[in-house]
Amino acid sequence: MKRNRLLALAFPIMMLMTVASCTKDDKILRVRDGVLNPQKHQDRGFLIIAKEGAKLEGITESLSKLRVKNFKLKSANQELGLIRVQTPDPTFPEKARQIPDVQSVAVDVVLNWRLPEKTFRTNRPVDKLANGKSSNPLATNPFSALQWGLQSVKAPQAWAKGYRGRGAKVAVLDGGFLLENPEIKPNIIRTKNFIEGEEVQYHGIEGFSHGTHVAGTIAALDDNTGVVGVAPEAKLILVKVLDDAGSGPFSGIIDGIFYAAKNGADVANMSLGGELPRKTYTDDNGTPDDPSDDYVVQYDRDVKDLIIAINRATIYATLHGTTLIAAAGNDAYDYDTEKRFITYPAAALGVISISSNGPLGWGINPDTTLYRPSIFTNYGKNFISYGAPGGNYDFPLNTSIVTVGGITYYEYVFNFIFNIGFWDEATNEYSYGWSAGTSMAAPHASAVVALLYGKYPKINPILVELILRKSSNDYGAPGRDPFFGNGQINAGKAVSY
Structure with missing residues (x-):
């Protein structure tokens, strides 16, 4: 099945044109279908949302003890109450939600951005x-x-x-x-x-x-x-x-x-x-x-x-x-x-x-x-x-x-x-x-x-x-x-x- 592809930059891509400033006889130098590069595989990311006022140290310690595959703690932001982790294990969210100070767990979706629909280059350096x-x-x-x-x-x-x-x-x-x-x-x-x-x-x-x-x-x-x-x-x-x-x-x-x-x-x-x-x-x-x-x-x-x-x-x-x-x-x-x-x-x-x-x-x-x-x-x-x-x-x-x-x-x-x-x-x-x-x-x-x-x-x-x-x-x-x-x-x- 295909990964859900979420848009990121603010324009649907149809074609990218790179051109020189032209006269009537000038031609477009390059026309290329705007196909996004394939997403590199990496383990799925999750955002753990802590309850108001919770200390993240205790949550991260509990997360590290969960039995999930390839678990990686990426970052923890106490001021926002957010922890970022990586694991391909689909059982992780439900296990993490059982930790007392965890409010919720969200999938850290990847945004695939797109260049503006039409982009033109001049030959003026x-x-x-x-x-x-x-x-x-x-x-x-x-x-x-x-x-x-x-x-x-x-x-x-x-x-x-x-x-x-x-x-x-x-x-x-x-x-x-x-x-x-x-x-x-x-x-x-x-x-x-x-x-x-x-x-x-x-x-x-x-x-x-x-x-x-x-x-x-x-x-x-x-x-x-x-x-x-x-x-x-x-x-x-x-x-x-x-x-x-x-x-x-x-x-x-x-x-x-x-x-x-x-x-x-x-x-x-x-x-x-x-x-x-x-x-x-x-x-x-x-x-x-x-x-x-x-x-x-x-x-x-x-x-x-x-x-x-x-x-x-x-x-x-x-x-x-x-x-x-x-x-x-x-x-x-x-x-x-x-x-x-x-x-x-x-x-x-x-x-x-x-x-x-x-x-x-x-x-x-x-x-x-x-x-x-x-x-x-x-x-x-x-x-x-x-x-x-x-x-x-x-x-x-x-x-x-x-x-x-x-x-x-x-x-x-x-x-x-x-x-x-x-x-x-x-x-x-x-x-x-x-x-x-x-x-x-x-x-x-x-x-x-x-x-x-x-x-x-x-x-x-x-x-x-x-x-x-x-x-x-x-x-x-x-x-x-x-x-x-x-x-x-x-x-x-x-x-x-």
Whole structure:
């Protein structure tokens, strides 16, 4: 039987395209079906949730005495009351639940993330300027002419008032990062890796570091070259919670949230999401030909317990002053009616869930509206907190050739989010490109929150939410609506409070 495959990063993969900026005669350099790498076999993980106030030492001692196969104690977090273990033995959960101070046991499901549906690389290396001139008088970075997202969230208005994120710290929970990319390197103050056998530095075969694109959207330097982040003076804490192939255990997300809060992050951006099923399914532990280690994951027990575990982390972070931002997901699901599953961490307690919107035809008409709900975004009046720019497209795709900011390309690509994140490991050359998804919308929102922390260093998540609600633009249906939630994020108005 097949392992239940839970989504992680916020876009259903259909195809990855890597291309050079083109003329009418240029061709796509590489087109590859977006197939996920097979999940490496490892013993199943479990999260033990301790009762309130219980001492974990006693529980771990009792766990070590259980007669289960290949038992490994991986970590224990007293502040969250969580213990992480590994064992292929399907009898372990029931045995562990008999320990007096154990509240519940949850399967530590593995998230299989997916790259954005369409990703495009330019042939402009990071160390070279574009031929175009920035249309933004407050940002002298040439490629900012391609960053319509800055205008969407009114970043220049916030900059004009003197707020650029100075003093704010933003944690980015993602896959691997391009740590030497000069657009973000000076702003990186701390890194952490929660993926065994890998390092924080990205080495994926795709050549596209999703986490670097996200980090650049937040805090790329304002240095007269390339792109600029919404909060270019904010500092970055880069936390690797997914491997370079895109997978990671649910506990890695929990560890990342806790780490961000413990290390002083004002904001934690999570451009990732797992669809937790509202049903019972069988986990084969990565060994489909061996039914002896199969485990039936029950929604009313295992899945709900996993939600309890992540809620402990999100509540902890919120109470310790870290504002949590998460991508809403990109399957165009209406979560006001969808009953099969729900996306986490966007649905977790204390998390601000961000939908995506963007223009159509911006490469031809830069005055077109920037606020069309994206064709792919998940939505729901009770699920979405705010909207932010994440890119857009429609069918049929407009493949006419246009030039914007010194780059010639297909028109529809300019409706995506432009930033860093592309890397040729063989030549060690960094380049720019486009990506689309709620993964790109979330960092715009996180960066606006960073501007607030830059203005008010002692602000807390409750006040952040209050300011965002008062300052957001009410697009869509009047009042709270399924696509914009409380409204579109507006940096210029937010820093005016």
